[in-house]
Amino acid sequence: MTLWRDSYSIGVDAIDEQHRDLFSYAEKFLDAIEKGEDSGGYEAFIQIVEFLSKYIVYHFSEEEKYQESIGYAGLEEHRKLHRAFVAAVRSYERRLTSFQGDMHTLEELAGTLMVWLTYHVADADQKIVGRGKAEPAVSGSRMDVLSFRARCVLEKMTGINMDSLPEKRRIGRMQAGEIFVRVALTGEQKGAFLFAFSRDIALRLMRCVTGSPQRTEEMILAALAELSNVIAGLTAAQLTRSGFPCRITVPAILPGPPEENVEIAEFDLSPGYLSLGLTPVTS
């Protein structure tokens, strides 16, 4: 299995090599989870996670040094992405060491890691060297921005061509979908971004970022939560830049469809279904 794709290269040898290594360590982690207890017991998992975590910190610092050396204008924003991910990995590490034998947390970490890593290397890191699709400034409604970001991320992560896909807008309850995620806003503005995914989308995502759709429920839910986190984070950053300051909180998987009436954008991906929701904003 190899999840690395040549299109991830940024053309800077040292950084590309570290990215390839990161994917290969992450794949070892996935293999170990698949083998379960046969892979050397819980202690072996902890060692893999500790190694991965150290390597991530080392790589981020090397990559930031490179960005400094070329005077990359997006360094501060990029550094924030790195910091947020290191904080997330550390929080997983704490959970893993305080609840010995916790396979569910290992699976959640793997789902989060694979989505974060794939998105980061395939998109954020490409911008360091001016690669990737030019992003037009979307100056429409909040839903226009959310929909644009979701299309870009989904296309990058699942290979689904979202460019010319029609979407249906309406106000009401989000009913279709099998897995629901809420990302609440914090700070001056209150409200939330909502996501409804069908199983087909979840499996497609898992095949792209982990090499297999046959993953545990914990890994799938964590991957969808991270995908929502990426889309919501990019949307919030763009809204903030266009004078609508907002920050997001940690995504939450909902037990069922949200109860309130919201603004909705629906995509029929046949097979598969995605719907985006926006609650009214209050300050």
Ligand SMILES: [Fe+2]
């Ligand atoms: Fe990076």
